[in-house]
Amino acid sequence: MLELTADPIDLTAALVDIASPSHEEKDIADQLEEALRAIDNVEVNRHGNTLVARTHRGFDSRVILAGHIDTVPIADNVPSTRGVDAQGRDTLFGCGTVDMKSGMAVYLNAFATLANAEELGKDLTVVCYEGEEVASEFNGLRHVNEAHPEWLRGDVALLGEPSGSVIEAGCQGTIRLRITAHGVRAHSARSWLGDNAMHKLAPVITNVAEYEARVVEVDGCEYHEGLNIVFAESGVATNTIPDLAWMFVNFRFAPDRSVDEALAHMLEVLDLPEGVEYEIDDACSGARPGLDRPVVAELVAATGGKFRAKYGWTDVARFSELGIPAVNFGPGDPAFCHKKDEQCPVAMITEVSQVLRTYLCS
Known part of the structure; x- marks a missing residue:
């Protein structure tokens, strides 16, 4: 025992x-x-x-x-x-x-x-x-x-x-979104016949990379927020335009935000273009x-x-x-x-x- x-x-x-x-x-x-x-x-x-x-x-x-x-x-x-x-x-x-x-x-x-x-x-x-x-x-x-x-x-x-x-x-709370872009597959030698799904994620990636995270004091404690791409995947072959691209984006937020408030802020920052969608993979309050x-x-x-x-x-x-x-x-x-x-x-x-x-x- x-x-x-x-x-x-x-x-x-x-x-x-x-x-x-x-x-x-x-x-x-x-x-x-x-x-x-x-x-x-x-x-x-x-x-x-x-x-x-x-x-x-x-x-x-x-x-x-x-x-x-x-x-x-x-x-x-x-x-x-x-x-x-x-x-x-x-x-x-x-x-x-x-x-x-x-x-x-x-x-x-x-x-x-x-x-x-x-x-x-x-x-x-x-x-x-x-x-x-x-x-x-x-x-x-x-x-x-x-x-x-x-x-x-x-x-x-x-x-x-x-x-x-x-x-x-x-x-801190956490939200993880799966961001997905759909396109049309084609041979890379005839790329104009396709629609590159990975390229559709480019502006979203830029928005995340340029994001300036907040540092905030809550009840005497200082919290550092963070918005980051933590996983990305795309590709069919080295000579093929991908018809699917997706990534996980994780937001760690201070406990003065609710989950709903954090999600709204996250979507505002990501500013998803047409043809790019999201689903909530995980969300927990702080x-x-x-x-x-x-x-x-x-x-x-x-x-x-x-x-x-x-x-x-x-x-x-x-x-x-x-x-x-x-x-x-x-x-x-x-x-x-x-x-x-x-x-x-x-x-x-x-x-x-x-x-x-x-x-x-x-």
Whole structure:
């Protein structure tokens, strides 16, 4: 059985050693369920490969500790190893050490050791969910929200996403459009008989390339927006005018815009010409920082008042839609997410664990 009360560093290594790429979370979910059900006086629920465990101590506030248990595909980096990083720091290496089994280990350890402790000052919910690293339709947190929203009631949510042991508040929203142009295929020696679909995308590409992204402050956090072509495809043969061309354009927008507002702005900038169409491939709202909420301010104080904006999209947005303020708070440098040499200094794991316990026991 997984030892949830073990040192969070050792627990991180144990979680990393259970390979759990997206869509293959059953093994780790089974082991976590067994370990959570061994804790006295807690309610444990399961939906698919997502687990939700809750205390019922009768405190005035409830803190949700959430994290995903899936990883990107393994890249010869499981099981975990321990060594020294480029800066000479004691470090864990392996898939998930940053994104986000170290954060999950800290949260599970806090839940297991404090669930029945006298010093606990807030009721706790821990959520271990599947399918975060893939399309939104597979997201376990989304599935629980749709099927059992009562499991997610709380006053504040913490996501164990890697944040360098600093609170990263809110998150940016994201929209990904598939832009498609149709033409007429022809031999390139007789190009006038065809209609080059790729050429129709040229003005749209220019509009994106010349776009000047906004930098905006929202609730004390500075967000950098970005509009970029992230994938493009066209071509039949080297002597053929293509009759189809398409590309994905991704807009990362600050949380002061709604999805509808962001989409309207995006389409205005793209200024699609006749014969070019779009469809929404993915769209997720952002989340305002919520640093003005007392229960969040208490967490900020516990970290010494340090915070910054979260640029990427995370599931804090799902909690924000439920009216629950949420922040990202976990060990590890986000720059190592999804890399073959993914790594987390063990001191960060200890630091986040200590800060979290101080906050939960206040």
